[in-house]
Amino acid sequence: MTHWSADYGWRGKVGLISTPVIENAHVELARVAPEGVGVYQTFPYVPNFRVDATNIKRAVEQLETSAAALGSAGVDIVGQVGTPFSFAGGTGLEWAEDISTKLEKASGKPVALMGLSIVEALQERGYKTVAISSTYYSRELSERYTQFLEAGGIRVLTIKNWVDQKRFPDEESVDGRNLWYPASYAYKSAREVAAEAPEADCIIMSGAAVHTMDIIAPLEADLGKPVISSDSAFFWKILSLLGVRETSGGWGSLLDSL
Template identity: 25%
Template structure:
């Protein structure tokens, strides 16, 4: 950027958020360092209900879906430093190639602004923190098909997940189908303290880290307590996506109280080589 506005004078980050999800904006802005602002555009899911396919070219299908294409255009016109897609299921169904292909095509629509995906950021964050056997924690609105694709996505990336569990909303929600949980605003019932309790109770002995999947799963406030009490890195979709955006923007990713990921130096790749 050739100028630095009063709003977001340190960095300005754009996020693409699915329809009625309220969590990404809240968590991004809560974790963002001073002088960093977050700007959102919303979209309807480009995947038909019940479908596990985006066709022969998943990245192109997603980037050209009307709301996402328009969101990229609008966000790209306001001088942002980075944009991220808060839609991990797109990456899971699209496979490993989705992240880079989407980023390239999306950047063109965003007038050259760098674009990434939350799932790709989670992979990068796990690599940065040295996690090889993550315990995957999924939202209750992820059905079995999404969970299967999520496991395959991380396995194809060379990781060996120690298991996958869905956050349990409690007895009143257990008889509902995953899509019914989402439609009934189940994401509004997630509690950081309950997430902490469930992860601490269920963490497999061979897990060397935790990966909380889904940008709609409220998790930021549980990261530091879990890391302190379990002794392993904890990565969440929103935390990792913000971390990656800050790196792209050249802002030291310091967000006190949100996990060891933000304590890494900007040059962690060189240090790990």
């Protein structure tokens, strides 16, 4: 095994623009990617950041600077963390596509947006209908997410957040968790939306602050259908852009398709 100090990232270096709060997409990608993929991160600065359209648009204003910094540092791929960044400013795909173009220009590197990666993964796999656990998203973001996916040709049969599912009494109490949530919330939530829409081609678990990677394969086994999360679609896109056609193993059907 190559010692990290010899040549970390010899297979490719990924620079993530993380959300303006502590989350662990970089740690999860480092677990999922095979040996030889290096993972780095930077942050936009938005004081008192919350997951809502106003704060996300404030963060978007800084993404080009973050992308330029990563490109200058020498990464091979730039990834933008945070699904709602792809639809906070618009209901179609144009907002996300414009961000992607600007980040590619700023960094000089290929770019993966987490939200846009979900649409691309669904289209690539031929899934036309979905049931969505929108986890900690507000109803406003859930509605925007529905419009975003449907603009990409994906029909949303049901979408429920954790307030809808009675895991929290209101949106304020969800925010009070400081974006840390147990995997059991995501697992049970996904099973509930799957039961509501048994005809769905695929189950979606959204939200990068939810640690989903360890529960995707068990969910697929239990539900008998594909499951895609924000992280799994994002990592699938990043590894595809790197030309890396494997993972460290056992992360669900989407990543197995590499």
